């Protein structure tokens with residue numbers, strides 16, 4: 355029988371007799387490793403070699419059981435596999451469990467593509483045939499897409515005139531939205547800004563339409579990198595002219611907003 359401590363591991367090798375002749379029985383850190391070929395010296399050499407290899411691949415590799423490492427140099431994962439202290443278990447089962455639990459990281463670009471695809475699918479269903487759940491799905495997807503597209507593309511920012519108009523509209527209780535070209539859009543980016551307000555119930559009867567919506571575009575075409583400028587006239591829908599028509603100047607839009615502020619209770 356031979357005992358030795360190699361790199362902190364306690365090895366015991368016992369030569370076999372009778373049927374076990376030419377073999378050894380190995381105990382490593384108190385754990386029986388079974389029968390090994392060769393005499394005691396040969397077995398010790400191969401155990402040392404395996405210990406060197408275990409150190410080389412590291413305990414978190416899960417290539418060797420805990421008994422192959424010096425006590426106190428590793429910890430056990432929740433499943434009882436040896437792993438580096440503070441590290442993640444490398445056992446295939448644990449790796450698989452972590453992969454199942456890990457949140458799927460989706461880029462904004464991939465998300466907006468998925469949403470656009472979902473919305474196209476839902477829009478193929480006739481509005482009268484959509485279920486309540488499908489209507490809700492469409493509404494949520496659209497809201498998220500608008501949110502994703504409210505972030506300017508890299509290198510761009512909301513032009514001051516657009517930001518000022520939206521701030522003015524919001525301060526009067528109007529709703530606003532700023533939607534850039536879709537993420538991943540490869541053409542020249544542009545921004546569509548809308549400011550709008552529903553006519554209050556008390557004055558609805560005096561109008562043909564029920565809302566003001568002004569939609570203006572700022573486009574990067576023919577502009578220096580990162581710059582945009584007003585593009586086209588924009589469109590308007592107003593209570594006395596509900597069909598879509600050309601938008602007036604930003605100054606005129608501000609005058610309409612100032613003359614028709616939302617009641618404070620509506621300004622959400």
Ligand SMILES: [Zn+2]
Pocket residue numbers: 431432433434435443444445448
């Ligand atoms: Zn594990």
